Amino acid sequence: MTAPSPGAGRPLPQRVAGAVRGYAGDPILRRVTAVVTLGAALGSVVVVALPGRASVLAGAGVPAAWLVPGLIVLTCLAEITVVRLRHGEAVEELSLYEAALIIDVLLLPPRHALLAAVAGLVLASVVQRRPAVKALFNLGTYTAAVSVLVLLAQLIGGTGGALTVRVLAGVLIGTLAFTMVNLCCLAQILAVINGAPAWSIVRDEARLSVYMAIGTVATGLITTAIALHAPVLLPFMAMPALAVTYAYRAAARESEERSRSSALLLLSEALAGREDVVRRFLVLVREAFDADVGVIVLRDAEAALSVESGEPSEVRTGPAPAYLAGLRDTDAAVQLTENLPLGLRHAVVVPVEGGGGRFGTAAFATRRRRRMSTGDVTLLASLGNALAVAIRGAEHLERLTEERSKLQAVVEQSAEGIMVIDGAGLVQVWNQALSEIVGVPAAEATGRPLGALLEVPAAEEQALLLPVSVQTPRVATELTVRRPDGEQRRLRLAHSAIFAVGELVRDVVVISDLTREYRTERLKSDFIAMVSHELRTPLTPIMGYVDLLRTRGERMTPQKRADALALIGDRAAHLSRLVEDLLLASRVGDHPDEAALQVNVGTHDLAAIVRQAVGDLGSDRVVLTEPDGAWPARCDSGRTVQVLTNLIGNGLKYSAEDRTVRVGLRRDDGRLHVDVRDQGRGIPSDSLEKVFEKFHRVEDPMTMSTSGTGLGLFIARHLARAMGGDVTLRSTVNVGSVFTLSLPPAS
Ligand code: ADP
Numbered sequence: 001m002t003a004p005s006p007g008a009g010r011p012l013p014q015r016v017a018g019a020v021r022g023y024a025g026d027p028i029l030r031r032v033t034a035v036v037t038l039g040a041a042l043g044s045v046v047v048v049a050l051p052g053r054a055s056v057l058a059g060a061g062v063p064a065a066w067l068v069p070g071l072i073v074l075t076c077l078a079e080i081t082v083v084r085l086r087h088g089e090a091v092e093e094l095s096l097y098e099a100a101l102i103i104d105v106l107l108l109p110p111r112h113a114l115l116a117a118v119a120g121l122v123l124a125s126v127v128q129r130r131p132a133v134k135a136l137f138n139l140g141t142y143t144a145a146v147s148v149l150v151l152l153a154q155l156i157g158g159t160g161g162a163l164t165v166r167v168l169a170g171v172l173i174g175t176l177a178f179t180m181v182n183l184c185c186l187a188q189i190l191a192v193i194n195g196a197p198a199w200s201i202v203r204d205e206a207r208l209s210v211y212m213a214i215g216t217v218a219t220g221l222i223t224t225a226i227a228l229h230a231p232v233l234l235p236f237m238a239m240p241a242l243a244v245t246y247a248y249r250a251a252a253r254e255s256e257e258r259s260r261s262s263a264l265l266l267l268s269e270a271l272a273g274r275e276d277v278v279r280r281f282l283v284l285v286r287e288a289f290d291a292d293v294g295v296i297v298l299r300d301a302e303a304a305l306s307v308e309s310g311e312p313s314e315v316r317t318g319p320a321p322a323y324l325a326g327l328r329d330t331d332a333a334v335q336l337t338e339n340l341p342l343g344l345r346h347a348v349v350v351p352v353e354g355g356g357g358r359f360g361t362a363a364f365a366t367r368r369r370r371r372m373s374t375g376d377v378t379l380l381a382s383l384g385n386a387l388a389v390a391i392r393g394a395e396h397l398e399r400l401t402e403e404r405s406k407l408q409a410v411v412e413q414s415a416e417g418i419m420v421i422d423g424a425g426l427v428q429v430w431n432q433a434l435s436e437i438v439g440v441p442a443a444e445a446t447g448r449p450l451g452a453l454l455e456v457p458a459a460e461e462q463a464l465l466l467p468v469s470v471q472t473p474r475v476a477t478e479l480t481v482r483r484p485d486g487e488q489r490r491l492r493l494a495h496s497a498i499f500a501v502g503e504l505v506r507d508v509v510v511i512s513d514l515t516r517e518y519r520t521e522r523l524k525s526d527f528i529a530m531v532s533h534e535l536r537t538p539l540t541p542i543m544g545y546v547d548l549l550r551t552r553g554e555r556m557t558p559q560k561r562a563d564a565l566a567l568i569g570d571r572a573a574h575l576s577r578l579v580e581d582l583l584l585a586s587r588v589g590d591h592p593d594e595a596a597l598q599v600n601v602g603t604h605d606l607a608a609i610v611r612q613a614v615g616d617l618g619s620d621r622v623v624l625t626e627p628d629g630a631w632p633a634r635c636d637s638g639r640t641v642q643v644l645t646n647l648i649g650n651g652l653k654y655s656a657e658d659r660t661v662r663v664g665l666r667r668d669d670g671r672l673h674v675d676v677r678d679q680g681r682g683i684p685s686d687s688l689e690k691v692f693e694k695f696h697r698v699e700d701p702m703t704m705s706t707s708g709t710g711l712g713l714f715i716a717r718h719l720a721r722a723m724g725g726d727v728t729l730r731s732t733v734n735v736g737s738v739f740t741l742s743l744p745p746a747s
Helices: 014-022 027-049 064-080 097-107 110-127 132-157 165-194 198-229 231-273 277-288 322-327 374-413 432-438 458-464 515-555 558-587 606-617 637-653 712-722
Strands: 083-087 090-095 293-298 303-308 316-319 334-336 346-354 357-366 417-422 427-430 474-482 488-500 503-513 602-605 622-624 632-635 661-668 671-677 726-732 736-743
Touching: 027 110, 027 132, 027 165, 064 097, 064 110, 097 110, 097 132, 097 165, 097 198, 110 132, 132 165, 165 198, 198 231, 231 277, 231 374, 277 293, 277 303, 277 357, 277 374, 293 346, 322 346, 322 357, 346 374, 357 374, 417 432, 432 488, 432 503, 458 474, 488 515, 515 558, 558 712, 602 606, 602 637, 606 622, 606 632, 606 637, 606 661, 606 671, 622 637, 632 637, 632 736, 637 661, 637 671, 637 712, 637 736, 712 726, 712 736
Parallel strands: 622 661
Antiparallel strands: 083 090, 293 303, 293 357, 303 316, 334 346, 346 357, 417 427, 417 503, 474 488, 488 503, 602 632, 661 671, 671 736, 726 736
16 A cells, blocks of 8 residues: 655645745746646547446446545545654655555546546645645646556456456556656656756666555555455555564664764764864754754854754754744753744754853754654753863863964064973974074974084083983073184073972973173173283383482483483373273264264375374384375374274284384275285285274283283274274284275375
8 A cells, every 4th residue: 555656656846836936937837838738638539439437346336426526535645654764864755645546446437547646636635725836736747647547447358257367467567657757747847946857867766666666556456456346454454564664764764873873973073173172063963863853042142053854964054043032041951832933833942051151052953843852852952062162172172273373473483582391301492582592493402402403512511311300490601602614602501490299390491692791791890801911011111110210300401301201201102192092982982973083074185194104203103105106195184193093003913023014005996095014924815804892902911911001903994984984904913904094086
């Protein structure tokens, strides 16, 4: 009695009916019209061409008077009695309609069989209030298919009066043809909806439809045979069908349980994954509970997230459904059967609450009549709780990640070097500043011991071993590091160690670069040593002669007194120059503001200035190549004498007593140049620029053999530049140096 009937015997599905409404006026309606017309045409052929009286089993002894109405009712009941079996997203409908058709065809004359089939269908459509378009399409399909069935059964089977092989063949072939016509009509509509060609739908469904047709024929034939010969056995026909239905339901339930388990497994992964938790929860829980709609309204969001069955699992954002309005604070699972949107029969609403927070409300609704079991509702409530815990966890994780990245940024952007060393003494963290200070990149440092990374003098190697202990977890040490490029840096390492059960877990070390301070400190002490030496040198003879003049002055010859006074005057002048240099240098920074040096620029004869400078020095070691004519230059004559005296004085000071210093003038590149050439010790190439820095002296101040402040060249260059010129230098060690003063010519 039961024949499963997807494809062939399937009436226009609900989804298609909905789509038909949506597609009004387009190809679907045209196809519905074509199918209805085909049905009407084939039906007319049956009515006109086939005899009105003889049925296939004519003479079977069935009283004809109540047969037609009886079979109409039977056909209608068969159409209504659909056994719906769900598995997963799919719904399988086992219809009894086709089996009833076989009975109609076997027991009634062709016209009456067609009438019973069509009238039964119309009656069922009215009883079930099917949409008009859907009912009309089904009517057209079935009229066409039944007409073909009736025609073939009548032509092949004849009217033998008994269930002969011919009759069986006629009904079987007729049913196969019925199936195909039905399938082709349905494929027309599905083709438009799915966008696939109709023939491919027919091909995919044909095999299953043929099996269904055979089942239908078998059920119809057996029922007819039993009805004719042993009607008392008819109720037993229901038993195998019932058994099959229940077995199928059990199998479907089991497969449902299996798919729920796998969905729940995925859900547990999703909840642990902490990424996109809410959306994945929605999709997987709807799937696991086979709900038609899943909605989540989160507290801090106005919009709701929802997902529906039948669509690819796509989460949409939209307004929160009205039925959740009063339930946004519910603290227990609630079942709803009223005020649900159209089509939904039943919903379970659960709070998303747990882990110390309330995050929102979730609802899962179905179109089915069957309610969710209490077990399902409890499970859903627990899942709501699990979601809340996962959201809280995700929030914590996000905060933690944010904190971590902030901390990382602080470590990375710190101007101080920062490193973290683990319990095994290996570098874990090595920030950018530290890479720059010691010249070792982080990639090279991580995972290695400090001793393998830093090159330190043998005496300081001890400082590389971690100096921390449980008693003194905070220690600061200093050491000198030689970078890979050879430069030395003085570092201060401030350790802060963490111990657990007496074992070192981690040592956080902040490294400051003391090189500058260290150098400044050295410079300061060098400076004090230099200044006190330089000031004392002229003071000693001054004080000696003043003392001499005071005690024995009257007894001294006038010549000796004059000599003593001249020497005192000379040393005092030296002292005064020294003080003036110091004052000047203190006014001018390393990057000088030229205005700090007061120069009075005018047009002067450079040759005369050079002569004066050489004369002032009064040394017979200075050889001046006499220039021809006048050399008008733009300069401050007094300052230019000062610069040249310094350059020539240095030439004398830094070369042996028997060596000369040559001074000459030349014109080059539109400028005037005075070259001061000595044959002295020369200056190493790495000091060629440094000698112009404030207080820089090539010799070590502690062991210096010549006196000096390291200010002469600094002041000379700044004065020259203030006049629009410069002082430059070429030198070869142990050969000699050439200092050149360049000045702009007077135009
Ligand atoms: P000071 O002569 O007072 O030390 P300067 O600024 O004039 O200061 O010179 C700076 C340094 O440059 C000197 O200490 C010396 O080492 C070096 N220097 C200057 N002139 C010469 C030179 N002609 N030959 C060799 N070294 C020189």
